[in-house]
Amino acid sequence: MTVVILTACPEGLRGHLTQWLLEIAAGVYIGHVSTRVRRRLWARVIDMAGPGRALMVYQTTGEQRLSFLVHDHQWTPVDLDGITLVRRPAEAIFNAALPAGWSRAAKRRRFGRRT
Known part of the structure; x- marks a missing residue:
């Protein structure tokens, strides 16, 4: 099984992928193709x-039992002792933990402390 996920790609590429894979959602393609076709x-x-x-x-x-490839993505695959993990950039982790613009009440609900 092969899954391809596209973000902000040209329509021509999306049309080309529909010749080989089924588009199950916008920019998400899935199907069974051979290794040769997958590489091409x-x-x-x-x-x-x-x-x-x-x-x-x-x-x-x-x-x-799976592998993945990325193109122009901030998250990068890293091999650790034969297991592939995804490394996210540090600034994305910190921004997600404490989003800017939260009210004091929302921070209290999320983190359970008084500010």
């Missing part, structure tokens, strides 16, 4: 993505 699809995604981002997840043998 990924090469086409990289060529046609333009300013957009792309992520491909596919089935492999091994501990996790």
Whole structure:
């Protein structure tokens, strides 16, 4: 099984992927393709993505039984002892923990302390 997720990519690329995969939601494609077709699809995604981002997840043998590829994405795959994890940029983690513009009441509800 192969899953491709596109963000802000040209319509031509989306149309090309529908020849091989089923679009189940906007920018999300899924299907069963051979390894050869999957590699060619990924090469086409990289060529046609333009300013957009792309992520491909596919089935492999091994501990996790899946692997993935990313293109122009802030999150990067990192191999740790044979297991692939995703490294997020530090600023994204800190911004998500304490979003700007929260009221004092919302902070109390979220963090359970008085400010």
